[in-house]
Amino acid sequence: MNIIQHVANLLIRSVFHADPASWPWTWLVQAVVIGIAAFLAFAFVAIFAGPVSWIERRIAGRIQSRIGPNRVGPQGVLQWLADGVKCWLKEDLVPAAADRPLFLAAPYLVFTGMFGAFVVLPFGAQVVAADLNVGILYLLAITSLVVVGLLMAGWGSNSKWALFGGVRSAAQLVSYEVPSAFSLLCVVLLAGTLSTQGIVAAQGGWPWDWFIFRNPFMFAAFFLYFTAAIAEGNRTPFDLPEAESEIVAGYNIEYSGMRFLFFLFAEWANIWIMAAISAFAFLGGWQIPGIAPEQIAATKGWEFVGWQALSWTIFLVKATFLVFVVIQIRWTLPRLRVDQLMITCWKYLVPLSMLMVLGVLVLLALVPEGGGADTILRGAMVGLGLAVVLVSALRVRRTFRVDREHYREMEGRDLWYPPYRLP
Amino acid sequence: MVPAVPPPVRPNPVRAYFGNIRRAVSSTFEGMTVTMSWLFRRPSTIQYPDRTEKPVREMLPETYRGLLEVDLSRCTACLLCAKTCPLGCISIETCKHPDGAREFQTFDIDNGLCMFCGLCAEACNFDALAHTREFEASVSSAEQLTVRFVDRPGRLVAKAKDLPPRRPRGSILAALIPGFGRRRRRAAPPEPPASPAPAPAAGAEGPENPEGTA
Amino acid sequence: MTDTPAGRDPTAQAPLCPTGGDSAPLVVTTRIDDLVNWSRENSIWYLLFATACCGIELMQTGGPRTDLDRFGAVFRSSPRQSDLLIVAGTITYKMADRVRLIYAQMAEPRYVMAMGSCANCGGLFQQSYSVVPGVDAIVPVDIYLPGCPPRPEALNEAILRVQDLMKSEHWASRRQGRGNP
Numbered sequence: 001m002n003i004i005q006h007v008a009n010l011l012i013r014s015v016f017h018a019d020p021a022s023w024p025w026t027w028l029v030q031a032v033v034i035g036i037a038a039f040l041a042f043a044f045v046a047i048f049a050g051p052v053s054w055i056e057r058r059i060a061g062r063i064q065s066r067i068g069p070n071r072v073g074p075q076g077v078l079q080w081l082a083d084g085v086k087c088w089l090k091e092d093l094v095p096a097a098a099d100r101p102l103f104l105a106a107p108y109l110v111f112t113g114m115f116g117a118f119v120v121l122p123f124g125a126q127v128v129a130a131d132l133n134v135g136i137l138y139l140l141a142i143t144s145l146v147v148v149g150l151l152m153a154g155w156g157s158n159s160k161w162a163l164f165g166g167v168r169s170a171a172q173l174v175s176y177e178v179p180s181a182f183s184l185l186c187v188v189l190l191a192g193t194l195s196t197q198g199i200v201a202a203q204g205g206w207p208w209d210w211f212i213f214r215n216p217f218m219f220a221a222f223f224l225y226f227t228a229a230i231a232e233g234n235r236t237p238f239d240l241p242e243a244e245s246e247i248v249a250g251y252n253i254e255y256s257g258m259r260f261l262f263f264l265f266a267e268w269a270n271i272w273i274m275a276a277i278s279a280f281a282f283l284g285g286w287q288i289p290g291i292a293p294e295q296i297a298a299t300k301g302w303e304f305v306g307w308q309a310l311s312w313t314i315f316l317v318k319a320t321f322l323v324f325v326v327i328q329i330r331w332t333l334p335r336l337r338v339d340q341l342m343i344t345c346w347k348y349l350v351p352l353s354m355l356m357v358l359g360v361l362v363l364l365a366l367v368p369e370g371g372g373a374d375t376i377l378r379g380a381m382v383g384l385g386l387a388v389v390l391v392s393a394l395r396v397r398r399t400f401r402v403d404r405e406h407y408r409e410m411e412g413r414d415l416w417y418p419p420y421r422l423p
Numbered sequence: 424m425v426p427a428v429p430p431p432v433r434p435n436p437v438r439a440y441f442g443n444i445r446r447a448v449s450s451t452f453e454g455m456t457v458t459m460s461w462l463f464r465r466p467s468t469i470q471y472p473d474r475t476e477k478p479v480r481e482m483l484p485e486t487y488r489g490l491l492e493v494d495l496s497r498c499t500a501c502l503l504c505a506k507t508c509p510l511g512c513i514s515i516e517t518c519k520h521p522d523g524a525r526e527f528q529t530f531d532i533d534n535g536l537c538m539f540c541g542l543c544a545e546a547c548n549f550d551a552l553a554h555t556r557e558f559e560a561s562v563s564s565a566e567q568l569t570v571r572f573v574d575r576p577g578r579l580v581a582k583a584k585d586l587p588p589r590r591p592r593g594s595i596l597a598a599l600i601p602g603f604g605r606r607r608r609r610a611a612p613p614e615p616p617a618s619p620a621p622a623p624a625a626g627a628e629g630p631e632n633p634e635g636t637a
Numbered sequence: 638m639t640d641t642p643a644g645r646d647p648t649a650q651a652p653l654c655p656t657g658g659d660s661a662p663l664v665v666t667t668r669i670d671d672l673v674n675w676s677r678e679n680s681i682w683y684l685l686f687a688t689a690c691c692g693i694e695l696m697q698t699g700g701p702r703t704d705l706d707r708f709g710a711v712f713r714s715s716p717r718q719s720d721l722l723i724v725a726g727t728i729t730y731k732m733a734d735r736v737r738l739i740y741a742q743m744a745e746p747r748y749v750m751a752m753g754s755c756a757n758c759g760g761l762f763q764q765s766y767s768v769v770p771g772v773d774a775i776v777p778v779d780i781y782l783p784g785c786p787p788r789p790e791a792l793n794e795a796i797l798r799v800q801d802l803m804k805s806e807h808w809a810s811r812r813q814g815r816g817n818p
Contacts, residue, residue, distance in 0.1 A: 059462070061466070062461060062462050062466065063462065065464065065466050066466055067468045328458055328459065329455070332451070332454040332455050332458045333451065333454060347440075348444065348447075392455070392456050392459070395452075395453075396456045396459045397460075399456055399460040400460040400463055400464070403460075403464070407465075413465065415463075415464050415465055416464075416465075417464055417465035418463055423468070423470065
């Protein structure tokens with residue numbers, strides 16, 4: 001039973017003193033609860049998208065040796081509010097030559113495509129709007145709706161750059177669906193279910209229970225999925241549809257004010273969604289280390305709420321961390337060319353992700369779960385993950401140290417200025 | 424016969440394929456570590472209007488050519504500057520009194536036209552016309568771009584024999600332009616004492632980028 | 638707010654209004670106009686429009702040393718989404734049509750800044766047969782910024798002037814627009 005039915009039944013029992021199974025208005029209460037849940041998810045997107053845009057600008061600033069927005073409110077935290085209010089109140093231009101219905105509807109369609117994905121995201125132990133038994137398929141399908149919206153925006157704007165952007169994004173999204181679907185197929189193979197909660201339940205709280213550390217092919221599949229997801233989200237280095245240097249602003253070139261804001265909104269929501277999918281499919285989702293999902297379900301009252309909150313927090317932390325990685329990638333890598341984009345997908349990601357599916361299948365047959373070989377494999381993969389973390393940390397340290405001496409010679413000051421020091 | 428240009432070496436396609444993958448992974452990893460290290464570096468931004476250690480005009484180089492300023496009490500109206508100016512952005516008019524003294528009618532410098540080449544200031548023999556280190560001169564109408572230095576009628580042209588000392592640069596502009604120097608500076612936040620802090624501990628930022636190889 | 642004690646907490650925050658020294662103390666804005674103007678002045682998205690050497694300074698101003706992003710001013714490459722058209726450089730008669738077109742494509746409320754001598758009055762090329770003597774001949778200009786080219790801090794100061802301008806306006810009347818030239 002999912003959280004929505006649970007809450008609806010609770011409401012019916014406690015407020016209306018009726019039996020939810022036989023009461024004639026059960027559907028109405030459920031509809032209201034679903035509406036409230038949708039509103040909460042919407043508010044979550046809005047509240048997430050705003051501050052993260054500010055955080056990204058601050059991080060981008062630091063990476064580029066600048067500061068980023070720090071004047072609006074304390075340290076610029078209200079920057080997103082200023083941007084939002086301004087965009088909301090700006091003139092809503094519709095070009096005279098535009099295909100009016102398409103032009104007007106496109107941003108909302110894009111946003112709907114992104115927003116629909118929230119239905120199956122498992123936020124916590126019992127918290128999922130609808131635990132569909134075709135969850136992963138639904139995710140792949142609903143996020144593809146975005147293509148229609150972007151293409152509508154590109155075509156409806158009646159501008160050559162917008163059309164280029166729309167067609168590019170259609171080509172890109174359709175292409176990168178393939179590797180991302182294959183990578184998720186690895187997860188489905190291991191979990192034996194398409195349901196998102198089932199996938200989380202098939203993992204565990206400790207890192208060696210996560211799918212990413214299950215075997216080498218899953219480790220690679222995670223990075224393949226992450227790359228494909230970044231491309232699907234039109235993020236740098238795959239932001240060809242809105243490449244300033246080539247096609248001005250891409251599909252959103254003719255949009256101003258609120259409608260443009262919806263595109264931005266959808267972009268931020270999409271970052272969150274792809275980070276969340278990576279987190280629940282590969283990184284164990286909301287699983288609390290040491291606590292089995294059945295134990296959480298068995299608790300009552302405030303204890304139940306506490307475990308729920310903890311699982312929710314764990315999921316949010318994992319997803320937010322991946323969001324930061326996406327942001328850092330954006331400000332690290334330059335943009336690909338169109339042909340390179342397609343080569344990356346069809347010559348590298350697609351064959352490799354197929355290989356990962358095969359490898360996972362073979363390992364499933366050869367290495368029984370829970371056996372000695374499985375334990376060794378998981379231990380080795382966790383070791384590999386730790387090694388990657390350690391090596392990258394040492395590289396960061398080395399890069400920093402070399403430049404620190406140069407900086408001291410040139411400026412006479414210390415280069416050390418940690419991110420928590422806000423200028 | 425040996426061809427002048429050796430035929431291109433075709434790389435082994437399999438090696439090229441996996442070499443590309445290796446390069447993509449290693450270069451992304453390298454880039455990610457570099458950007459991560461920049462998060463721990465001091466930004467080079469000078470927080471211009473108010474949060475600088477000292478006003479920006481004091482950070483400018485000694486020879487910086489900012490807005491032009493003329494000290495009329497030292498100006499002999501020799502018109503050298505106006506004649507030197509390639510654009511003609513300095514206009515000087517004088518009239519002669521019956522007793523021989525000359526009076527300034529206009530001494531206008533069109534900041535909008537000026538290209539800050541410094542020829543006029545070099546031509547000036549009496550250090551009357553000089554560049555200041557001021558640059559905050561945005562205005563909201565085109566007329567205000569012209570600075571009129573004759574602030575009151577009856578300003579006599581100076582004689583080269585007895586010149587008063589040059590007034591401090593910038594003070595004349597400050598008196599002429601309303602709201603001049605409006606971007607005042609707040610005290611900069613004190614720099615914390617430079618501690619011999621070690622470089623970022625290896626584990627401190629460790630969990631930040633396990634996806635460095637993404 | 639011109640001077641604060643030197644021993645102030647280093648994490649002390651800027652006032653709500655970001656123009657720096659002579660700003661009002663932190664107040665909770667209640668009037669709609671204040672809120673709207675606050676949001677507009679803190680989110681000046683300027684158009685990437687550089688035709689000459691001033692463009693180099695324009696890029697420089699967005700760069701690390703004079704970080705315009707501190708004030709929420711970022712560049713947009715589409716005129717539909719930008720609030721401020723910074724005419725950075727010489728405008729020839731051939732380009733004049735495009736400037737007008739770009740201005741016409743911008744959404745209200747929109748502002749124009751003439752940056753540098755060439756945009757102010759034609760500057761060095763004033764006498765040329767092909768150069769527009771001042772961009773105010775073709776579009777209404779809100780802020781003139783002298784300099785050849787102005788240094789990045791000067792452009793930064795001009796952005797603050799635009800903020801001052803926005804602060805003194807009624808959003809509703811500005812929203813009506815001034816029409817296209």
